[in-house]
Amino acid sequence: MTKLFASRYLPEPVDPHALSLDPPSRQAGPVGVLLVNLGTPDEPSAKAIRRYLAEFLSDPRVIEIPQWIWQFILRGFILTRRPQALAPLYQKIWLEQGSPLLVWSQAQARGVQQQLADSGVPVCVEVGMRYGSPSIAGAMDRLRASGCERILVVPMYPQYAASTTATAVDSVNAYAGKLRNQPELRFIKRYHDHPGYINALTQQVQQYWAGHGKPQRLLLSFHGLPRRTIEQGDPYHRDCMETAKRLKQSLGADGELVHIAFQSRFGAEKWLEPYTEPTLREWARQGITQVDVMCPGFLADCLETREEIEMQCRDAFLAEGGKQFRYLPCLNDDPAWIRGLADLIRQHIAGWQV
Numbered sequence: 001m002t003k004l005f006a007s008r009y010l011p012e013p014v015d016p017h018a019l020s021l022d023p024p025s026r027q028a029g030p031v032g033v034l035l036v037n038l039g040t041p042d043e044p045s046a047k048a049i050r051r052y053l054a055e056f057l058s059d060p061r062v063i064e065i066p067q068w069i070w071q072f073i074l075r076g077f078i079l080t081r082r083p084q085a086l087a088p089l090y091q092k093i094w095l096e097q098g099s100p101l102l103v104w105s106q107a108q109a110r111g112v113q114q115q116l117a118d119s120g121v122p123v124c125v126e127v128g129m130r131y132g133s134p135s136i137a138g139a140m141d142r143l144r145a146s147g148c149e150r151i152l153v154v155p156m157y158p159q160y161a162a163s164t165t166a167t168a169v170d171s172v173n174a175y176a177g178k179l180r181n182q183p184e185l186r187f188i189k190r191y192h193d194h195p196g197y198i199n200a201l202t203q204q205v206q207q208y209w210a211g212h213g214k215p216q217r218l219l220l221s222f223h224g225l226p227r228r229t230i231e232q233g234d235p236y237h238r239d240c241m242e243t244a245k246r247l248k249q250s251l252g253a254d255g256e257l258v259h260i261a262f263q264s265r266f267g268a269e270k271w272l273e274p275y276t277e278p279t280l281r282e283w284a285r286q287g288i289t290q291v292d293v294m295c296p297g298f299l300a301d302c303l304e305t306r307e308e309i310e311m312q313c314r315d316a317f318l319a320e321g322g323k324q325f326r327y328l329p330c331l332n333d334d335p336a337w338i339r340g341l342a343d344l345i346r347q348h349i350a351g352w353q354v
Helices: 002-009 046-056 067-093 100-118 136-145 162-176 195-212 227-231 236-250 252-257 276-286 303-319 335-348
Strands: 031-040 123-132 150-155 184-187 217-223 258-263 290-294 324-328
Touching: 031 046, 031 100, 031 136, 031 162, 046 067, 046 123, 067 303, 100 123, 100 335, 123 136, 123 162, 136 162, 150 162, 150 335, 162 184, 195 236, 195 252, 195 290, 195 324, 195 335, 217 236, 217 276, 217 303, 227 236, 236 252, 236 258, 252 258, 258 276, 258 303, 276 290, 276 303, 290 303, 303 324
Parallel strands: 031 123, 031 150, 150 184, 217 258, 217 290, 290 324
Antiparallel strands: none
16 A cells, blocks of 8 residues: 555655756846736726625735625625626726726836836836736746746835735735745835835925915825724834825925825724815815825825725815815826836845846
């Protein structure tokens, strides 16, 4: 029985004399850079949105309640109704080239690869979405097919949160865990106060105000999280506050116009406050008539910035008596941000031969 098992399941013995003592040379290959963003439906249809939400909302780092309870709620209620409600909202913001999040993420990848190449640092840059496509696994496959044995993973979230950055790291490590010949991996945890990031935000605000005038207030709307996650040790709120502090300092005297709020609440529990839309409504009732809003936690425009902020929050502010609501787009492919992102990557691949 033992012999039968061995013959069927164990590898054939290797003749040591058959192994070459002069193996072929091995090149280190180019450095790979993986930009990881959240994800997007493949198209603005209920079917595609349902498929996307099923993956996104099944991540236990995103919804931190027992999965046997949550899956009953998700599949029995949310996935039967929410996709149909979201489809027309996605259709409003969909670009000719596709999903804004994917279009701008790919533009960032092309821009930073060119920026680094121009400065003598050739790299291979790919985009991977944590949920949906292009997948992280597919992007890693492409980098490895290009000969990349050293890969820097850049979550496209300046502020760290377990539900964004950590789950991206989990996914990359799960992919690597299935490989026999793993690449060398590095991860960027956060860059909420990186000079290139803060400088890009500052230039965006200053250039916009130079051409269109200043508002009475500038609201920085960050994505919200349940308060309990912060109480459990998530550093996200602190990172957001530090980003706002650095931007206010960078704007000088105009920093006094800066205020902070949190958007995209989901469910009935308490989330980080103040909330974005109620804040804008209250300002309008107080007599504030001119506001600008930007979303520094998002590096590429998406449903939460274009539809929730630029459309819904605009309507809410004007309905309460506001007169002028202006949305400042995400950094997207802004040249200052592409330079800043390239600098960030260059710092983190230091020591790798390129």
